[in-house]
Amino acid sequence: MKKLLAILGAVGLTATGASSVVACDKSDKDSTEISQLTFVDGKSVKDLEALMIKDKIADGKVVADSVATPDMTGDPSWFNLDQAGQQESEPILALFQETKDFKNSMDQDGNILAYTFTVEAKQGATEITLILNKMEGKVEMPQEGEQVKVPPLTVMAKQVIQLTQPDGGDKEKTPNLDALKAKIAEAKEIEQGKKTADAFQKLQDAITTAEKVTDETAASDALTALNKAIDDFNNSADETTPDSK
Structure with a gap:
């Protein structure tokens, strides 16, 4: 798993990424395997917001435009990171009915299956687009002087999320x-x-x-x-x- 995390961190599933890996083939393919993300019972937008970096939203609005990232759809820097600086995607996966059983993994042969969440958002908006990305395939370990080659990221799902509004602004009207x-x-x-x-x-x-x-x-x-x-x-x-x- 440490090896997996190192690769994920390098490819950009962290807040910063690195230049030690390259995608096998750059891909703009959107697989959209999941048409909608729905919260599991007992979970809500507030639980998702609790996993976000605190300075991304304020008073129910987006603080600044999301930042485009090379070889990835959306901005991966919206969510809390672990001590190694990698996104902890599994707590986010657990919030949704469609993804609650998903796990990041890589076997001894270098076959990887990993998920990461990114965001597209505009400053001042009261909603964000949450994007689920998947990396699946074989990691090609480098020869001397070469870079690690990893499978491209594809988009599995896009979901518009209405942010929680202060002072009951998100309360259902009755x-x-x-x-x-x-x-x-x-x-x-x-x-x-x-x-x-x-x-x-x-x-x-x-x-x-x-x-x-x-x-x-x-x-x-x-x-x-x-x-x-x-x-x-x-x-x-x-x-x-x-x-x-």
Whole structure:
């Protein structure tokens, strides 16, 4: 594995790269083997951002344009590195359903399978394009005076990622639920007054039913039902008393 890491670091799967290796054949091929990257259960954009270099994003926006890298699509310098200066791609791979079982490897014959993530982004944007690159093939060890030759990197997947926004800016909008909550608060202020106990209880039952709704789509119907319950209460007959007969 140390030998693998040394080769990966040299070819550019680190933040800086080196000149001690060359690609066997430069390739612009995009294999796009994975059409979409989806987070595994319990993981989200925040977990991805936690693996990024801290100065790349601020307040939910890209700080500076990504930097193009020779023989690679995207900028590999966005993610945290280990003590040897190499990208730790496996924690990133583990975030996604499609890649969680992927591992970097190289056998004794020099056959390598390695993954790295790069980024394309524009300054001020609230999204980035996350790129999964793959290197697969045989590493040709050099003769004296020659360079190590490695397989070219190909793009396996590209995924647009919306960055987390501060102060709830990334929170899902729920206008129906918000309106329902406001109406529930309004309904709770209604007093029985001269209305019958039966009419008032029906209103309380409608409020209880509305409070159980948590789905944005269902909230629309619940709001209509609660409005009707309020109208029915307001239009209901007053309670009769002996003096009113």
